[in-house]
Amino acid sequence: MQFFGGSEINPSPQVPTASGNNAHMMYVFNRNGVCLLYKEWNRLLHTLNPQQDHKLMFGLLFSLKSLTAKMDPVNADKGNLGVPQLPGQGCSFHSFRTNTYKLSFMETPSGIKIILVTHPKTGDLRESLKYIYGLYVEYVVKNPIYNPGFPIKSELFNTALDQYVRSIS
């Protein structure tokens, strides 16, 4: 239920409704926790150094997924807390909001996790995250020089991503 229900392979981008930049930062992790991409547009507070920050973010998401799978009030048969879940297994969250930011999360069947941290009043970004995954497939996966499991170094991907994220309201 969390994976792409639609029949489109490359969904069209959302119509930009406002100018300006609401995104603070973005992370892309693979299934082993390697941070493939970290982009920052507007981050005022850096609590930890980058490596610790990535690890903490990955750890938070891993534990939150474990928590939501266990807390699921609808499915009767759940694993024990702390058992690593396969992508797509168990109930997963798609966003959380604090008073200062909103974090939107998407996990693909291959274990790629895309995280976008934005302004707290942002709406549902699931379609935007699917579009970003589409960009990842086009510019990174289909790039013959790209080394899977290592950080992404594609200029085209960075430019397209930057352009798209700046257009999200």
Added chain:
Amino acid sequence: MAAIYSLYIINKSGGLIFYKDCGTKGRMDTNDSLRVASLWHSMHAISQQLSPVNGCSGIELLQADTFDLHCFQSLPGTKFFVVCEPGTPHMESLLRYIYELYTDYVLKNPFYEIEMPIRCELFDINLSQAVLSDRVALLGR
């Protein structure tokens, strides 16, 4: 009317002091509810560390596929969180109302030891009344 599945109250150290489960299928045993509460306490704290801006006070709303989790943290650090159906309205005001019930029936109870599990009958009775759907709708006015 959208349903409330469960309510948890955690003290400032992360220990579960109250747990009410109104759901039917997703019931957890006591040990699991304790673990889930402590896990939430830690996740709440970690989310403050990852904030890009100053002044973050932790997760207020978590949206998952089959449920929403609303959390309210009082000034002393007691956390009240409720697991409900996605899109249930007025959960924030319900949590603030539950906080009022907590201060009236639990904190003002001379036999209640602070930070210990809540065993106050009046609190339970008033809480059951509050989570009935028509009351939740009234709170949202």
